[in-house]
Amino acid sequence: MTAVIWSIAGSDNSGGAGIQADLQTISQLGALAPLHLCTLVTAVTAQGPAGLIACQSVDVRLLQQQAQSLLPEHAPAVIKTGLLCNPQQLDWVIGLVQQLKQQNPQLLVVCDPVKQCSSGGELSELQPQHWQRFWPYVDVLTPNLPELQYLSSQTNPATAADWLLQQGVKAVLIKGGHSDSALAQDQLRINPAFRYRGFPAYPQQVTLASPKLAGNRHGTGCVLSAALAGALAQGFALEDAFVLAKVYIQQGIQQAVQLGNYCHNGHRAVDASSTLPQLHCAVPAQPLSFPPLSAPLGLYLVLPDYATLALAVAAGAKTVQLRLKQQTDVELRRQISAAITLCRQHQVQLFINDHWQLAIELGAYGVHLGQEDVDQANLQAIAHAGLRLGLSCHGLYKLLRAEQLQPSYLAIGAVFATQTKDMSGKLQGLDKLPLYRQLFRQRPLVAIGGITPQNAAAVLSTGIRHLALVSAFVQAEYKPAFVRQLQQLIEEFPHAD
Numbered sequence: 001m002t003a004v005i006w007s008i009a010g011s012d013n014s015g016g017a018g019i020q021a022d023l024q025t026i027s028q029l030g031a032l033a034p035l036h037l038c039t040l041v042t043a044v045t046a047q048g049p050a051g052l053i054a055c056q057s058v059d060v061r062l063l064q065q066q067a068q069s070l071l072p073e074h075a076p077a078v079i080k081t082g083l084l085c086n087p088q089q090l091d092w093v094i095g096l097v098q099q100l101k102q103q104n105p106q107l108l109v110v111c112d113p114v115k116q117c118s119s120g121g122e123l124s125e126l127q128p129q130h131w132q133r134f135w136p137y138v139d140v141l142t143p144n145l146p147e148l149q150y151l152s153s154q155t156n157p158a159t160a161a162d163w164l165l166q167q168g169v170k171a172v173l174i175k176g177g178h179s180d181s182a183l184a185q186d187q188l189r190i191n192p193a194f195r196y197r198g199f200p201a202y203p204q205q206v207t208l209a210s211p212k213l214a215g216n217r218h219g220t221g222c223v224l225s226a227a228l229a230g231a232l233a234q235g236f237a238l239e240d241a242f243v244l245a246k247v248y249i250q251q252g253i254q255q256a257v258q259l260g261n262y263c264h265n266g267h268r269a270v271d272a273s274s275t276l277p278q279l280h281c282a283v284p285a286q287p288l289s290f291p292p293l294s295a296p297l298g299l300y301l302v303l304p305d306y307a308t309l310a311l312a313v314a315a316g317a318k319t320v321q322l323r324l325k326q327q328t329d330v331e332l333r334r335q336i337s338a339a340i341t342l343c344r345q346h347q348v349q350l351f352i353n354d355h356w357q358l359a360i361e362l363g364a365y366g367v368h369l370g371q372e373d374v375d376q377a378n379l380q381a382i383a384h385a386g387l388r389l390g391l392s393c394h395g396l397y398k399l400l401r402a403e404q405l406q407p408s409y410l411a412i413g414a415v416f417a418t419q420t421k422d423m424s425g426k427l428q429g430l431d432k433l434p435l436y437r438q439l440f441r442q443r444p445l446v447a448i449g450g451i452t453p454q455n456a457a458a459v460l461s462t463g464i465r466h467l468a469l470v471s472a473f474v475q476a477e478y479k480p481a482f483v484r485q486l487q488q489l490i491e492e493f494p495h496a497d
């Protein structure tokens, strides 16, 4: 389904910022999942290398007519506000958002509080006190550093953002482009109580960095906010939308369009040649190194006990995981030990889920951890012992976080609904898998969650090359045929690259 975004912003005749930047950004992001941008123009500006020449605001009656003409067929999933020129326009936007949020509580509002144009020149008459009434309706505010300071009267960016969160904004994305640091560092700060569309609790703070390039690009702020709005409309969780927006802006900055003295942000679809940003804090003080896999994961059977694991090995499985959940300490040790011995005999890659201490002590081939477990586990000890490491990921942010630990593989899930585990709010569907595969192409990536022989080809057609599953194997009547059929499908699947 095509998601509709409304951009309520000014026209930049030079083509780099405002409505024009939003249109280009949403058009490029639309390559991932269908998007449609509707525009409600708040002002017509004349600007260029010489600065701002004119800014003519649009009357609120015309804004109202622009909105009315779109409803109900073009109702927005996300509204992005850019330049709002005066208190009348802001009041009108507040009324509109109140009404639309009542009709659709899932509606998200991304507010880019544009004040000046990048070549200088005031665009908006709004004062900090005017914005106050809008804050409770704003889901994500995306100020640059001068705007943040202006809106909050605070000089420290973190304190300023937290003050805005107290005023009712749900999340603040601080755009760090104006800082004098060597990195372009953007930080998302989220109100811990913020929930939408059933997504689970967020990280409360995410900082992403990319190398800073010399010179100013016109329109970067608008593009980052538009990319965030687009990714939210596509159904990405907020922290994942932030990662995607950062990838987009980073490559737009690298591929800037230089016209004389004026440099516009560039636009290019996110694909396999895109570069990932650095996630702050996720990298351990000393780089870890986990051995690569000895063989491709291929069909990866995740098994609830040793007896089922033995059936999997007898059926010809070459990659298995022992996922013990309820067993006593004695039973854990017995089953893990027996699984290690059996898998060694049959040259099967065996991963132990959760119980990394026993896996080290008993000499397993590898360990699989959820990201919730990573903070508790001693990754240094796992790496030192020479065990492979697999990490569960539930979206772009977690993939990035896991990738920085350089594990032996990444697991992405849940692709489909599953009875095996509560994965509510973490379903990926098929649409996002090609993006994950392209961005994390250096690392083996296995998909998990609700995978069966009936839907396996659909998962493989996204570019994913390895499939993990639990219940389809446990329930399979004739296990050797089940294993053979899926192994053959995976090995012989005609991937495009």
Ligand SMILES: Cc1ncc(COP(=O)(O)OP(=O)(O)O)c(N)n1
Pocket: 300, 302, 321, 323, 353, 354, 368, 369, 370, 371, 373, 390, 391, 392, 393, 411, 412, 413, 421, 446, 448, 468
């Ligand atoms: C291959 C694979 N992917 C994901 C998981 C889930 O692991 P985790 O997040 O640790 O959750 P539990 O399995 O412990 O419930 C997995 N086990 N294997």
Ligand SMILES: Cc1nc(C(=O)O)sc1CCOP(=O)(O)O
Pocket: 302, 392, 393, 412, 413, 414, 415, 417, 418, 419, 420, 421, 423, 448, 449, 450, 451, 468, 469, 470, 471, 472
């Ligand atoms: C154990 C597990 N982890 C998941 C994740 O996404 O991290 S989904 C999942 C359940 C997979 O079981 P089934 O194949 O029966 O659906």
Ligand SMILES: [Mg+2]
Pocket: 353, 354, 368, 369, 370, 373
């Ligand atoms: Mg686990």
